Amino acid sequence: MELTKKISMFGRTHALEGEIDDFLDKLSQCALLFKIAIKVYLNEGCTDEFERKLQDVNKMESDADYLRRAIETQLYAQTLIPESRGDVLGLIENLDQLLNLFESSLWAFSIEQPDIPEEFHNDFDALTDMAVQSVETLVLASRAFFRNIDAVSDHNHKVMFYEKEADKVSTKLKKAIFSSELDLSRKSQLRNFVEHIDNVPDWAEDVADRLAIYSIKRTF
Template identity: 80%
Template structure:
C-alpha cells in the first residue's frame, strides 16, 4: 500500500524536482530579460523591442505562476517534505514576488514612459545590473537549498553584497536627480523608477535572509 505509493512517489519525485528547477530557470531568465529590457528602454525608449521584452517577462511570470501552483499542490496533496514544506512554500512564493517586481517595473516604464536624461543612464544601467546579479545569486542559493545545503551560504553572502552596492548606487542617483534643475514632478517620477529597480535587490536580500534560516533548520 504505502510501498506502492512510495514506488509511484519516485516517479512523481522526478517530475516535481523538474518543476522546481524550471521555476528557478524562469526566475533567472526573467531577470536577464529585465536587464535587456531596461537597457533597450534607456537607449531607444519604448520601442517594439522593449515591448517584446515586456511580453517575454509577462509570459515568464505567468508560466512561473502555473509552476508555483503545481509545486504547492503536489507538496500538499502528496504530503511531501513535511518538515520543510512550509519553508519551501515560503521560498517559492517569495521568489515569485521577484517576478512580479520585474513585471511591475517594466509595466511602469511602458505606461509612464519616463524621459530619463542621458547623464543618468549609466547609473540606471549599473543599478539594473546589480539588481539582476543579486537575483542570480539568490537563484543559485535557492538551487543549493534543494541540492547542496552547505553551499547556500556561499551564494547568500553575494546577495547581501549586491543589495548594499545597489543602495549606494540608488542613493547616488537619487541625490543627482534631486540636485538637478528638473521639475519636482519629474524628479519624483525618476526617483520612483530608481525605487522600482532598487526594490529588487532589497527583496532578494529579504529572501536570502529567510533562506539562511531555512538552511539552518534543515541542517539541525
C-alpha cells in the same frame, strides 16, 4: 503494494524536482530579460523591442505562477517533505514576488514612459545590473537549498553584497536627480523609477535572509 507506492513516489518526486528547477529557471531568465529590456529602454526608449521584452516577461511570470501553484498543490496533496514544506512554500512565494517586481517595473516604464536624461543612464544601467546579479545569485542559493545545503551561505553573502552596492548606486542616483535642474515633478517620477528597480535587490536580500534560517532548520 507499499513497494509499488514507494517506486511511484520516486517518480512523482522526480517530476516535482523538475518543476522546481523550471520555476527557478524562469526567475533567472526573467531577470536577464529585465536587464535587456532596461538597456533597450535607456538606448532606444519605449520601442517595439522593449514592448516585446515586456510581453516575454509577462508570459514568463504567468508560466511561473502556474508552476508555483502546481508545486504548492503537490507538496500538500502528497504530504511531501512535511518538515520543510512550509519553508519551501514560503521560499517559492517570495521568489515569485521578484517576478512580480520585474513585471510591474517594466509595466511602469511602458505606461509612464519616463524621459531619463542621458547623464543618468550609466547609473540606471549599474543599478539594474546589481539588481539582476542579486536575483541570479539568489537563484543559485535557492538551488543549493534543495541540493547542497552547505553551499547556501556561499551564495547568500553575495546577495547581501549586491544589495548594498545597489543601495549605494540608488542613493547616488537619487542625489544626482534631485540636485539637477529638472522640474520637481520629473525628479519625483525619476526617483520612483530608481525605487522600482532598487526594490528588486531589497526583496532579494529579504529572501536570502529567510533562506539562511530555512537552511539552519534543515541542518539535522
